[in-house]
Amino acid sequence: MPSExxxxxxxxxxxxxxxxxxxxxxxxxxxxxxxxxxxxCLDYGFFESVEVENEFIAVEEWESVGxxxxxxxxxxxxxxxxxxxxxxxxxxxxxxxxxxxxxDFPDLTPFDQD
Numbered sequence: 408m409p410s411e412x413x414x415x416x417x418x419x420x421x422x423x424x425x426x427x428x429x430x431x432x433x434x435x436x437x438x439x440x441x442x443x444x445x446x447x448c449l450d451y452g453f454f455e456s457v458e459v460e461n462e463f464i465a466v467e468e469w470e471s472v473g474x475x476x477x478x479x480x481x482x483x484x485x486x487x488x489x490x491x492x493x494x495x496x497x498x499x500x501x502x503x504x505x506x507x508x509x510x511d512f513p514d515l516t517p518f519d520q521d
Contacts, residue, residue: 422497
């Protein structure tokens with residue numbers, strides 16, 4: 408379980424309704440801008456899948472559990488949640504990952520278990 412000071416990575420997937428795709432993209436751009444302004448947000452972006460049509464992937468990096476908790480309570484998150492349901496097919500999938508170490512490619516030294 409991550410400690411309060413652990414860096415977190417959030418990965419989300421959502422499928423746009425084809426006829427509401429452009430509206431969803433505008434909402435994603437807005438959420439991205441709002442989230443990047445928040446304390447503790449290291450990076451936040453939405454990307455389009457090259458494999459699944461109209462699927463978008465969110466990748467968020469937060470400096471701590473506390474920063475992500477604060478983000479979850481932000482008015483922008485409430486506004487995003489209220490608007491996204493009409494623009495997507497199905498329920499968004501979101502997973503949160505705790506980070507134990509980070510390194511630059513191709514250095515795997517921090518992950519060696521030996």
